[in-house]
Structures are given as structure tokens and as C-alpha cells.
Amino acid sequence: MTRSHALAAAAFAGALLVPFVVRSDYTLQVLFRLFLFSALGLAWNLVGGYAGQLSLGHSAYFGAGAYGLALSTRLGLPAWPSVGVGILVAMLFALVIGGVSFRLRGPYFALATIACAEILRLSAKNLTGLTGGDVGAAVPALFSGQVVRSFYWSAVLLASLAAAATLAVTRSRFGYYLMAIREDEDTALSVGIDTAKTKLAALLISAALTAVAGSLYASLFLYIVPDQVFGLDISNEVAIVAMLGGVGTIAGPIVGALILETASELFKNVFLEAHLLIYGGLLVFVVLFLPDGIVGTIVRRRTLARRRAKPPRAPDHAAA
Amino acid sequence: MPLLEVDRVSKRFGGLRAVSGASFSIGEKEIVFLVGPNGAGKTTLFNLITGFIHPDEGRIRFAGTDVTLITPNRAARLGIGRTFQIVKPLGSLTVLENVMLGAFLHTASRARAAHDAREVLAYLRMEAVAAATARDLPLAMLKRLEIARALATRPKLILLDEVVSGLSTAEAMALAALLQKLPERGVAAVGGVEHVMRVVVSIANRVVVLDHGAQIAEGEPHDVVRMPAVVEAYLGAKFRERHL
Ligand SMILES: Nc1ncnc2c1ncn2[C@@H]1O[C@H](COP(=O)(O)OP(=O)(O)O)[C@@H](O)[C@H]1O
Numbered sequence: 084m085t086r087s088h089a090l091a092a093a094a095f096a097g098a099l100l101v102p103f104v105v106r107s108d109y110t111l112q113v114l115f116r117l118f119l120f121s122a123l124g125l126a127w128n129l130v131g132g133y134a135g136q137l138s139l140g141h142s143a144y145f146g147a148g149a150y151g152l153a154l155s156t157r158l159g160l161p162a163w164p165s166v167g168v169g170i171l172v173a174m175l176f177a178l179v180i181g182g183v184s185f186r187l188r189g190p191y192f193a194l195a196t197i198a199c200a201e202i203l204r205l206s207a208k209n210l211t212g213l214t215g216g217d218v219g220a221a222v223p224a225l226f227s228g229q230v231v232r233s234f235y236w237s238a239v240l241l242a243s244l245a246a247a248a249t250l251a252v253t254r255s256r257f258g259y260y261l262m263a264i265r266e267d268e269d270t271a272l273s274v275g276i277d278t279a280k281t282k283l284a285a286l287l288i289s290a291a292l293t294a295v296a297g298s299l300y301a302s303l304f305l306y307i308v309p310d311q312v313f314g315l316d317i318s319n320e321v322a323i324v325a326m327l328g329g330v331g332t333i334a335g336p337i338v339g340a341l342i343l344e345t346a347s348e349l350f351k352n353v354f355l356e357a358h359l360l361i362y363g364g365l366l367v368f369v370v371l372f373l374p375d376g377i378v379g380t381i382v383r384r385r386t387l388a389r390r391r392a393k394p395p396r397a398p399d400h401a402a403a
Numbered sequence: 404m405p406l407l408e409v410d411r412v413s414k415r416f417g418g419l420r421a422v423s424g425a426s427f428s429i430g431e432k433e434i435v436f437l438v439g440p441n442g443a444g445k446t447t448l449f450n451l452i453t454g455f456i457h458p459d460e461g462r463i464r465f466a467g468t469d470v471t472l473i474t475p476n477r478a479a480r481l482g483i484g485r486t487f488q489i490v491k492p493l494g495s496l497t498v499l500e501n502v503m504l505g506a507f508l509h510t511a512s513r514a515r516a517a518h519d520a521r522e523v524l525a526y527l528r529m530e531a532v533a534a535a536t537a538r539d540l541p542l543a544m545l546k547r548l549e550i551a552r553a554l555a556t557r558p559k560l561i562l563l564d565e566v567v568s569g570l571s572t573a574e575a576m577a578l579a580a581l582l583q584k585l586p587e588r589g590v591a592a593v594g595g596v597e598h599v600m601r602v603v604v605s606i607a608n609r610v611v612v613l614d615h616g617a618q619i620a621e622g623e624p625h626d627v628v629r630m631p632a633v634v635e636a637y638l639g640a641k642f643r644e645r646h647l
């Protein structure tokens with residue numbers, strides 16, 4: 084077991100013990116959001132970070148999880164299996180959205196993901212018979228008794244699952260395939276990678292994790308409307324969490340969630356609905372000054388320092 | 404049966420005939436160069452053979468399979484490796500990881516891929532830069548990295564698009580000496596260059612000369628440079644360049 088393994092295990096154990104120390108439901112709810120958005124950032128990171136496909140429409144899968152839970156229970160399914168339905172619906176959306184938007188590269192891809200999520204939001208608003216439209220839909224409680232605590236633990240578990248999945252991916256050929264696609268899609272094709280299938284696989288994993296987060300979020304509030312769970316805000320926040328911390332790293336989205344949730348807690352009474360301004364400001368700052376994100380910048384500095392300490396031998400051009 | 408058969412292949416871009424009626428074939432373990440001035444259609448032919456684009460007319464066969472309408476990733480799986488004229492390194496990955504991505508075509512194991520990648524890096528004399536970040540390499544090494552990544556896929560045929568252009572004569576000859584050993588590794592090669600240069604003469608079995616998308620000559624390097632059509636194509640090209 085390496086030092087980082089030990090550190091991760093200790094952090095996980097520590098996070099599980101928090102509710103025994105923190106008694107305030109309010110604080111636990113803030114921490115729930117922290118872990119929920121860590122999980123969301125990690126899930127997004129597989130597609131947006133490792134594969135370099137800037138999805139700005141992840142609310143499609145979040146909303147699928149939320150409405151999947153709400154609507155399946157209405158059809159008589161028990162609560163937890165309904166979460167499974169949400170996952171399946173999100174994966175179905177991912178197949179369609181990926182099929183449409185992965186044909187496009189760069190900003191066109193990002194725009195296509197926004198458009199797909201917006202179509203879902205507007206559909207949810209207008210299919211009032213199915214979703215209740217803007218009036219909203221009731222969501223069943225996934226827990227009874229010490230509710231907030233249970234939600235907190237679920238979010239910790241989900242974030243850990245997302246981190247473990249990311250770790251497994253980075254250590255596999257699949258993870259290398261994703262990075263190759265990010266670095267140069269033509270090169271990826273030239274070494275035999277089926278880039279379309281690989282991107283879709285990453286999106287399916289990402290969508291499944293995102294849907295569980297959507298279900299948890301919806302069930303904590305017990306009531307959802309389309310603008311909230313299918314909205315641009317969710318899509319943006321998920322992407323910002325990952326980019327702020329550093330795309331293509333495991334710690335990045337967790338650090339990003341920590342900063343973003345702390346900031347929005349601190350400023351929410353000052354700025355009220357001005358959170359969009361904060362998101363925008365943070366994003367501009369990151370893009371301009373920390374293009375690798377916080378964790379990414381630290382990692383890069385360290386690698387550079389290590390390489391300077393031990394420079395590679397000059398290549399032997401004349402050798403033949 | 405030849406390894407690669409390009410049969411009366413044509414490709415237009417709008418009104419421009421980038422390749423018109425190209426026909427040639429490559430045998431196993433052969434080294435052939437496509438020679439032609441800038442814009443002659445060499446890169447377009449490489450893109451056609453690897454399925455990055457598809458011909459308007461003609462057929463392409465590889466190892467007995469019709470690959471005319473193949474996808475690029477399937478072409479790689481069949482054993483056609485390629486480099487890119489404008490180098491396309493996986494910039495933020497290390498040199499070793501770049502080459503591992505080629506090796507992953509035949510193994511899912513990271514250890515196995517790293518082992519195979521190191522063997523290819525040794526062949527191309529690149530061990531010293533294995534841990535360097537790809538985007539930090541000088542051009543001569545980036546050109547070699549293109550070759551290393553393609554070779555790691557264990558191709559039967561490798562397409563080398565201008566791998567010596569931009570290199571000093573010493574660098575080019577050093578690379579040529581390495582490429583000469585490709586047949587020993589069981590790999591045939593088709594190179595693309597703008598001029599019949601020392602490298603070509605020293606390692607090519609055959610040369611196919613292209614001009615304005617059309618194939619104007621084919622033969623041994625020494626004979627081809629004396630053919631009137633070839634002389635005309637190059638003098639013409641020089642003349643046009645000077646008077647543009
Ligand atoms: N994707 C493309 N779209 C339009 N024209 C192209 C494209 N690719 C190549 N061409 C044109 O086709 C001709 C042949 O180009 P190319 O195959 O790159 O030649 P070479 O590699 O021999 O220099 C050139 O006139 C070039 O401008």
C-alpha cells in the first residue's frame with residue numbers, strides 16, 4: 084500500500100465518521116453537496132478531462148436520474164430500483180447524445196451537448212402529463228429516520244465510487260485510449276483505437292454516476308422542477324468543479340468541489356442569486372491563470388522540478 | 404500477391420484533382436518511395452490508403468482484403484501503420500506512453516505494452532528520451548516518435564509521410580540507416596518525399612513519381628531521375644515557384 088493509498092483510506096474513514104461529530108443538519112447538508120459535486124466532477128472528468136470532450140450538457144444525465152426516480156415510483160416501483168431506472172434512462176440519453184455530438188469536434192461538440200440538454204429541459208417543461216411540467220414532481224424519500232446523515236453517507240460513497248472508477252480507468256488501456264483521444268483524435272485512430280466507441284463508453288460510465296447523483300439530490304429535496312435538474316446551472320457547475328480543480332486528475336474535481344461549495348456557502352447571503360457571476364468569474368480566472376486547474380498546476384510544477392533535477396540524456400542523432 | 408495494391412485511384416477536392424488514376428503495388432518487405440513536388444498528392448494517397456478519406460474512383464487492396472472504404476482504426480488493425488507529415492504527438496504524454504499506445508493494439512496489459520514500446524524505442528535509438536514529455540522533443544525526435552508509435556502496432560506496412568523532411572543531412576542519413584532495417588523486422592514501407600534525395604537512393608527498392616496527382620514514372624531511383632517526364636516535372640515546378 085503506497086502513501087497515497089493510505090491517505091485515501093484515511094480520508095474515506097474520516098469522511099464516514101463526520102456525522103458522529105457534526106450534529107447540525109445544515110452543516111451536513113452543505114457537506115452532502117460537497118461530496119455530491121465531487122462525485123459529479125469526477126464523473127464529468129472521465130469525459131471532459133481524460134477524453135478531453137468538453138460536455139456542457141451533463142444536466143441531461145442528472146435530470147434523468149432525478150426524474151427517473153420520481154416517475155418510476157409513481158408507476159409503482161420501489162424507491163431504490165427506481166434509482167436503477169434513472170441510471171438506465173441516463174445511459175440511454177448518453178447513447179443518443181453521444182451518437183449525435185461525438186461526430187463533432189471542439190466547440191461544436193460543446194454546443195451540441197448544451198443543445199441536447201436544453202431539448203430535454205424544454206421537453207420536461209412541456210410534457211406536463213408525464214413530468215408535471217413547471218409545477219414539478221414529487222420524489223420519494225430514499226431514507227427514513229436520520230435522513231440527512233444517510234444522504235451524506237450516500238454522497239461520500241458515490242464520490243468514493245467515482246474516485247475508484249477513475250483510478251481503475253487511469254490504470255487501464257481504456258484510460259490511455261481516452262487520453263490519446265484528448266491529445267489527438269487522428270493519432271488515436273492511426274493506432275487502431277475505435278474513438279467513437281471509446282468516447283461512448285466513457286460517457287456511459289459518466290452518465291450512470293451522474294444519474295445516481297441526480298437521484299440523491301432530488302430525493303433530498305423531495306420535489307423537483309425541470310429548470311432545476313435539467314438546467315444549465317447544473318451542467319456548468321459540474322464542468323467548473325472539474326476544471327477549477329484540474330481536468331484529468333483524480334484529486335482535481337474534489338478540490339474544485341471544495342472551493343466552489345465553500346465559496347457559494349460564504350457568498351450566498353452576500354450575493355444571493357449572483358452565483359452565476361461567481362461561476363463565471365472563477366472560470367475566467369482558471370482559464371486565464373490556471374489552465375491546468377489547481378491540482379493540475381501543482382502536478383505539473385512537481386514533474387518539471389523532478390525533470391530539471393534529472394535531465395534526460397541528449398538524444399543521439401548521429402547514431403546509426 | 405502484392406501486399407498493397409493501389410488500383411487506378413482518384414480523389415478530387417472540389418475542382419482540384421489531388422490524385423488521378425494512381426496505380427502501384429508494394430510487395431512484402433519492400434521499401435518504395437512516392438516522390439513528387441509539394442502538392443503532388445502524396446499525403447492524399449496516404450490518407451486514402453489508411454481510410455482517413457475515401458477515393459472517388461478505384462480500389463485499394465491490402466493483404467488480399469479490399470480496404471477501399473475502410474475506417475482508419477480498422478486499417479491500423481489490419482496492419483497498416485502510418486506517420487503524419489505534420490507530426491501529431493500525444494503532446495502531454497511521455498514518449499514511452501506515446502509508443503505504448505501503439506503497442507496497446509495487441510495487448511491490454513500496461514506492463515506488456517511498456518515492454519514492447521521500449522523495444523521499439525531501442526530500435527529507433529530513442530531510449531534516452533523515453534521519459535520526456537512528447538511536446539518538448541526537437542523535430543528530429545518527433546519524426547522518430549511518429550515512426551515508433553506506428554511500428555509499435557506491429558504493422559505489415561508502414562507509411563512514412565515526409566519523415567526526413569526538415570532534418571539535417573546527418574539526421575536524415577542516421578534515420579535512413581534505421582529504416583533500412585525495416586524489412587528485417589518484416590515491415591514493408593512506403594515513404595513520401597519531395598525530391599529523390601540521398602536517403603531515397605540509399606534505401607528505396609523502387610520509386611513512384613507523382614506530379615499534379617498523376618503518376619508520371621516508376622522505376623529504380625537511379626533510372627527515374629533521368630526520365631524526361633520527371634526532369635520536366637521538377638524543372639517545371641521550380642520554374643513556377645520562381646515566377647509566382
Ligand atoms: N482536405 C483537403 N481539402 C482540399 N484540398 C486538399 C485537401 N488535402 C489536400 N488537398 C490538396 O490536394 C493537393 C495534393 O496535396 P497533398 O496530397 O498534401 O500533396 P503532397 O503531400 O504531395 O504535398 C494539394 O493541392 C492540396 O492543396
Ligand SMILES: [Mg+2]
Pocket residue numbers: 445446447488564565
Ligand atoms: Mg504531403
